[in-house]
Amino acid sequence: MKQNRDAIILKTGDEIECMRRAGRVVAAVLDRCERACRPGVTTRELDDLAHQTFTSLGATGLFYGYPDYQPGMGYPRHTCISVNEEIVHGIPGDRIVRNGDIVSIDCGVRLDGWCADSARTILVGEVKPEERRLVESTRRCLDEAIAAIRPGRAWSDIGRMMEQIAVLERLGIIREYVGHGIGRTMHEPPKVPNYAITAGGREDFLLRPGMVIAVEPMLTLGRGRTLTLKDGWTVVTRDRRPAAHEEHTVAVTAWGADVLTLG
Ligand code: MF3
Ligand code: CO
DSSP, X not given: OOOOSSOOOOOXXXXXXXXXXXXXXXXXXXXXXXXXXXTTOBHHHHHHHHHHHHHHTTOEESSTTOSSOOTTOSOOSSSEEEETTEEEOOOOSSOBOOTTOEEEEEEEEEETTEEEEEEEEEEOSSOOHHHHHHHHHHHHHHXXXXXXXXXXXXXXXXXXXXXXXXXXXXXXXXXXOOEEEOSSSSOEEEEEOSSOOOTTSTTOOBOOTTOEEEEOOEEESSOXXXXXXXXXXXXXXXXXXXXXXXXXXXXXXXXXXEEOSOO
């Protein structure tokens, strides 16, 4: 297959173990933020907690100052926190978490030179059944994608599976943002779409042992069209319907998938 004129950088077993250590830090951050994500907390407080947590574990954040740090420029916070109609890249701030919200927290860190990136959508208190179904389906998309990973398989097979789940659940797919290879930097080739692409086409690639990818489906109860707010970062659904986002950093092994962002 042609894509990946930008070569995918394969990782050794030792390098994957380094990435797992970074992944454990991300999991610890998300676990703590999940416990703290209750009505009344602000997204800034969750961001501060994330920052303290990964710093105390010896890691640095990947998001602050992204894409290139210059004083006063780049992404201003340590995590992305996207509530309800916000899909991704929500900037933590004064927004107060309320009963019934769905709150996606996305965190990436570097530890000893290696990166990991993960996101989860948290259900706060009594969430409407259809929004609960949205979050559960997004999780299922990620889980089934991971379960389907094996060497030799084309990514287009897995993207198609994820799209089928969304279609069966009558959910919209966010197509403007995709997963990515990850390693010494947060974004490496290949692009990892969470929807059907042409088998053998320019965007397709074959899974190989040593590849490490961030898989990150985003689904919505609405149509899936996006809009970036005037802050230059926060991506919302145009129809303001709620969206969910789930992400893990996953290594392809000789036998299947190894999820690196677990506790
Ligand atoms: N986790 C996001 C991704 O996978 C990156 C967040 S954008 C940043 O691409 F600006 F916050 F870094
Ligand atoms: Co990512």
